[in-house]
Amino acid sequence: MMKRPSPRPVLGLVGxxxxxxxxxxxxxxxxxVAPERIRLPxxxxxxxxxxxxxxxxDRGYFLDEGIELEFDYAFETDGVALVGAGELPFSxxxxxxxxxARAQGLPVTYFYAWWQDFPxxxxxxxxxxxxxxxxxxxxxxxxxxxxxxxFIGYQALMRAxxxxxxxxSLEVIGYNQVEALxxxxxxxxxxxxxxxxxxLEQLGMPVSVVRVADYVTLSSNGLITNEGTLQxxxxxxxxxxxxxxxxxxxxxxxxxxxxxxxxRYIEGLGDGDPSVQRRVLDASIEFWRSERxxxxxxxxxxxxxxxxxxxxxxxxxxxLARAYxxxxxx
Amino acid sequence: xxxxxxxxxxxxLSGLPAFILPPPSVVGRRFLExxxxxxxxxxxxxxxxxxxxxxxxGVTIAFLLGYLVAKSPSLERIxxxxxxxxxxxxxxxxxxxxxxxxxxxxxxxxxxSALIVFFPVLVNTVVxxxxxxxxxxxxxxxxxxTRWQTFTKLDVPASLPVMFGGLKIGATLAVIGxxxxxxxxxxxxxxxxxxxxxxxxxxxxVFVAVFLLIxxxxxxxxxxxxxxxxxxxxxxxPEA
Numbered sequence: 001m002m003k004r005p006s007p008r009p010v011l012g013l014v015g016x017x018x019x020x021x022x023x024x025x026x027x028x029x030x031x032x033v034a035p036e037r038i039r040l041p042x043x044x045x046x047x048x049x050x051x052x053x054x055x056x057x058d059r060g061y062f063l064d065e066g067i068e069l070e071f072d073y074a075f076e077t078d079g080v081a082l083v084g085a086g087e088l089p090f091s092x093x094x095x096x097x098x099x100x101a102r103a104q105g106l107p108v109t110y111f112y113a114w115w116q117d118f119p120x121x122x123x124x125x126x127x128x129x130x131x132x133x134x135x136x137x138x139x140x141x142x143x144x145x146x147x148x149x150x151f152i153g154y155q156a157l158m159r160a161x162x163x164x165x166x167x168x169s170l171e172v173i174g175y176n177q178v179e180a181l182x183x184x185x186x187x188x189x190x191x192x193x194x195x196x197x198x199x200l201e202q203l204g205m206p207v208s209v210v211r212v213a214d215y216v217t218l219s220s221n222g223l224i225t226n227e228g229t230l231q232x233x234x235x236x237x238x239x240x241x242x243x244x245x246x247x248x249x250x251x252x253x254x255x256x257x258x259x260x261x262x263x264r265y266i267e268g269l270g271d272g273d274p275s276v277q278r279r280v281l282d283a284s285i286e287f288w289r290s291e292r293x294x295x296x297x298x299x300x301x302x303x304x305x306x307x308x309x310x311x312x313x314x315x316x317x318x319x320l321a322r323a324y325x326x327x328x329x330x
Numbered sequence: 331x332x333x334x335x336x337x338x339x340x341x342x343l344s345g346l347p348a349f350i351l352p353p354p355s356v357v358g359r360r361f362l363e364x365x366x367x368x369x370x371x372x373x374x375x376x377x378x379x380x381x382x383x384x385x386x387x388g389v390t391i392a393f394l395l396g397y398l399v400a401k402s403p404s405l406e407r408i409x410x411x412x413x414x415x416x417x418x419x420x421x422x423x424x425x426x427x428x429x430x431x432x433x434x435x436x437x438x439x440x441x442x443s444a445l446i447v448f449f450p451v452l453v454n455t456v457v458x459x460x461x462x463x464x465x466x467x468x469x470x471x472x473x474x475x476t477r478w479q480t481f482t483k484l485d486v487p488a489s490l491p492v493m494f495g496g497l498k499i500g501a502t503l504a505v506i507g508x509x510x511x512x513x514x515x516x517x518x519x520x521x522x523x524x525x526x527x528x529x530x531x532x533x534x535x536v537f538v539a540v541f542l543l544i545x546x547x548x549x550x551x552x553x554x555x556x557x558x559x560x561x562x563x564x565x566x567x568p569e570a
Contacts, residue, residue: 077528084531085350104349104531146517147529172434174515179430313530 035068036236041079041091042071043221046266048281049194051258052114052288054265056247065239071265076148080224084108089229090240095219095304095324096152102318107227110324112241112294114248115220115287117213120153123197124188125181126206133161133210142173142186147313150190153212156307160216181205194283202276213287218307219300219324220287227322234328242330245293252289255281294329352534357541360534370523374542377520380436380508381546384443385501392448392500393493396455397485406456417449421507425514434515443507447500454496458489491565494558501550505543520546 042050053071056062062069072079079091080098084106093101095118098110122141124130130139136158144150158165168188173180177189177196182205191197193211200207212218223244225237251258259278263270269277301320308314334354340346341353348356364370395413399406425442432438462485470480512521520539527535 077531081349081531085347100529101349101531104533105347106349106531144515145525145529146522147526170517172515172517174426174429174434176426176430176515183430185433 033066035063035066037068037070038090039070039072039088041074041076041082041088043074043076043079043092045073046071048259048262048266048269048277049284050265051251051255051262051281051284052244052247054247055250055258055261056243058261058264059246059250061243061246062239065236065243067236067239067243069243080106080108083224083226086226086228089233089236090223090225092221093224094149094221095301096149096308096313098219098224098323099301099305099308099314099318102323103314103316107322108224109227109230109322110219110222110224110296111230111237111326111328112223112244113220113290113296113300114222114244114294116290117287118149118153118156118216118218118220119192119194119213119284119287120149120157121191121193121197121209121211121213122154122157122188123177123181123191123200123207123209126208128187128208130188131208131210133158133163133215136188136210137163137167139168139187141168141170142177142180142189143170144173144175144177144190146170146172152304152307152311152313153218154190155311156216156218156303157210157212159307159310160212178203181207194287195280198276198279198283216303217297217300219296219304222294222296230325230328237328238330241294241328245330248288248293251281252285255285292329294326296324296326349531349533352537356534357537360532361538361541364535364538370538370542373518373520373523373539374546376436376518377505377508377512377543378546380439380443380511380519381504381550383436383440384507385447385504385550387440388444388447388500388504389451389497391444392451392496393455396452397459397481399452400456400459413449413452416445421446421510425510428511429515439508439511439516439519442511443504446503446507446510450499450503451493451496454493454499455489458492458496459485461492462488490562494554494562498551498554498558501554502547505547505550509543 040053042053044050050071053069057069074082076091076093076097079088080093080101082088083091083093084101092114093108093110095110098108101108122130122133122136124139128135130136141154143154154170155165158167171186173186173189177191178199180186181189181200182203189196191209193209193213197207197209223240225240230237259274259281262277262281298320301324305314305317305320309317338353338355341351352360361370395409399409421442424445425438428438428442432441466484466488467480470484475483508519509521509524512519513525516522516525520543523539524536527533527539
């Protein structure tokens with residue numbers, strides 16, 4: 001009869017393994033730092049235009065940098081003010097907002113140029129024959145507000161083309177550019193090149209688009225922080241840059257997969273016909289391509305400052321060296 | 331005055347930057363700058379005009395409809411759900427649609443203002459007219475008063491105290507209506523000035539516009555109160 005092996009050595013082995021595992025877990029948890037929770041004001045509603053962020057969060061790129069990102073779809077100006085006040089470390093903002101904020105003493109610094117070109121444009125029905133800024137002379141142009149990126153973009157476009165901005169009559173129409181053009185309320189409208197033209201085409205009104213970016217380079221949407229964060233935690237700033245860069249790279253490499261990720265972050269995107277939003281993504285992607293991820297073109301900042309001074313939105317030049325930086329790129 | 335001193339002291343002691351909370355001295359300076367540029371009065375006048383027009387339109391419609399509803403219970407049963415429904419729609423939600431329907435000019439702001447004025451005036455009109463004692467109506471009938479005479483000599487004077495309550499609320503709400511319209515789409519007015527200054531991170535400029543709006547609301551309230559005293563002065567006169 002075979003002797004049954006004593007259970008004691010087996011139990012002992014199991015005990016030691018258990019102790020080793022528990023100790024290893026304890027050591028591991030002591031070494032792992034909980035990710036820093038960061039609320040990021042986005043400036044607009046959930047939209048496919050934020051695909052790089054959705055992808056970067058979805059694939060854990062921000063977590064790799066120790067950042068747990070939380071989207072806050074607040075107004076752009078509120079985000080800038082919160083960062084300037086030191087209440088939040090980061091926000092998304094357009095270049096002109098940074099200069100306007102700095103002029104009022106908000107210590108904000110732009111450190112990652114996500115959009116390489118300014119997306120504002122003037123759209124008009126294709127049969128109107130409006131193809132250049134010169135064609136806008138004497139026309140009525142709908143504009144959302146007399147301020148912000150739309151107004152700056154229009155001013156920059158006309159001035160760059162050597163046409164007085166007053167040569168056309170601006171009509172404030174709120175964010176109703178699509179409705180205004182469809183109803184024929186205005187001859188043209190200031191739009192975002194990656195958005196309203198696609199909606200209008202889908203609704204049966206093909207439009208010609210006069211892009212600001214074809215006439216002048218302006219600093220566009222990107223990540224901002226405050227001087228306090230730059231001094232106290234530059235690695236966190238670089239981590240934001242790295243994570244966003246990886247998100248952009250992934251979207252550029254595989255827009256179809258990125259669009260699928262967007263469906264998890266944008267309510268209703270997966271319902272009905274997603275073709276318009278898919279085209280919005282494709283059009284947006286063209287603004288994100290760059291030779292060096294996140295790099296700010298100094299000329300774009302000079303041009304932006306010049307437009308703001310000429311339109312008297314800035315009373316005096318601000319120190320551009322503190323307004324933006326290329327020192328925190330991946 | 332004590333409030334202003336406390337505000338100034340709070341900002342100075344806390345060291346808050348002006349873009350978060352400007353002290354009253356900075357707001358005052360900004361007021362003088364903006365007033366000197368001339369545009370401030372134009373913006374104020376535009377908003378005042380929208381408020382007055384909205385009030386006239388809103389009060390007129392509310393009064394006419396209120397009279398019909400007060401006199402006809404069957405009409406009230408038909409209209410009440412629609413009237414209540416119209417008030418359950420947030421003005422900020424419908425304002426962008428009104429801009430699309432009526433354009434971005436003065437008309438849309440006047441209508442938004444009228445919409446917000448309408449309900450309190452209507453309710454007070456109905457309550458006021460129904461509070462007229464029935465025996466006074468019997469008296470008018472015994473005197474063979476015409477419908478118009480009953481309306482002008484009894485219904486209106488007797489219900490005015492209650493109606494003025496609605497008018498006071500409506501006069502201050504009209505300010506909100508005009509500003510909501512200006513927030514959505516405008517190139518002039520105090521609401522536009524607030525939007526513009528927010529975009530420029532000029533918090534002191536925002537305060538200037540907000541204080542002017544408060545001033546307009548107080549002016550409207552005072553004007554209605556003055557009218558009330560003039561029209562209802564007989565109530566306080568000692569009986570002969």
